[in-house]
Amino acid sequence: MDIEPDATVWKALLSACRVHGNLELAERAAKALFELEPQNAVPYVLLSNIYSAAGFWDDAARLRRLMKSRGVCKEPGRSWVEMNSTVHTFMSEDRSHPRTEQIYLKIDEIMIMIKEAGYVPDMNFALHDVDEEGKELGLSYHSEKLAVAFGLLFVPRGAPIRIYKNLRVCGDCHTAMKFISRVFQRHIILRDSNCFHHFREGMCSCGDYW
Structure with missing residues (x-):
């Protein structure tokens, strides 16, 4: 480059490395x-x-300790759905919602159906040092998936399911949303920190680049 790269350039490069x-x-x-x-x-x-x-895992833990020692805080990931003037908020593995039992049963159904359609969990986004089953369960309960399960249960058919997230949607959830939109024949709109994602019939408006 003819000029010194700024933080935006380095973040783009770091994301590409991911x-x-x-x-x-x-x-x-x-x-x-x-x-x-x-x-x-x-x-x-x-x-x-x-x-x-x-x-x-040791290097990942060392980096988290470095964050703590420097007073750097990561904003917790949240997804939410607004329905009938009420905001329903979810965090990963969240069980605080009054409809938790129905939501988790729906997630089980979703995962079975999209796996039958060809979805394969991307373990690269399972970021805990646990066994394979634990990693897969952790992926299943990301905030985006909890939100879409709620939407499938309670947003009227024919209306789009609108989900908002304060951080960038993870790659596994992005793939899952494409399958969910096709299997359940729903239009899903996910607004993350980068852009709007419109999922229809197994495709996303971002072209898998976000």
């Missing part, structure tokens, strides 16, 4: 971001996720 699993380049990009934006949680979280996806 997609391609390039750990060496990710560490370089993250180091640059630690200097440019020392209180921004994004590079810490992305690099920690890259370590976790590669199975380097």
Whole structure:
């Protein structure tokens, strides 16, 4: 580059490293971001996720300790659906909603049906050091999936299911939403921190680039 890359350039590169699993380049990009934006949680979280996806759990834990020691806080991921002037908010593995039992039963049904349609859980987004079954369950209960289960249960058929998320939608949830839109024949609109995703008939308006 003819000019010094700014934080936006380094974050784009770090995100690309997450997609391609390039750990060496990710560490370089993250180091640059630690200097440019020392209180921004994004590079810490992305690099920690890259370590976790590669199975380097000690490095991921070390990075989380570094975040804590520097007073850097990650905003918890939340998804919400507004219906009849009431906002229904979900966090990963959340069981606080009054309709929790119905929502979790619906998630079980969703996972069975989309797996039959070809969905395969992407364990690269299961970021806890647990067994394969535990990782798959953790993916199933991401906030986006809880929100869409609620939507399938209570949003009238024919109306779009509108979900909002304060962070970027994870790759596994993005894939699952495409399958859900086709299997259940619903239009799902997911607004994450980057853009609107319109899921219809197994496709997303973002073209899988966000």
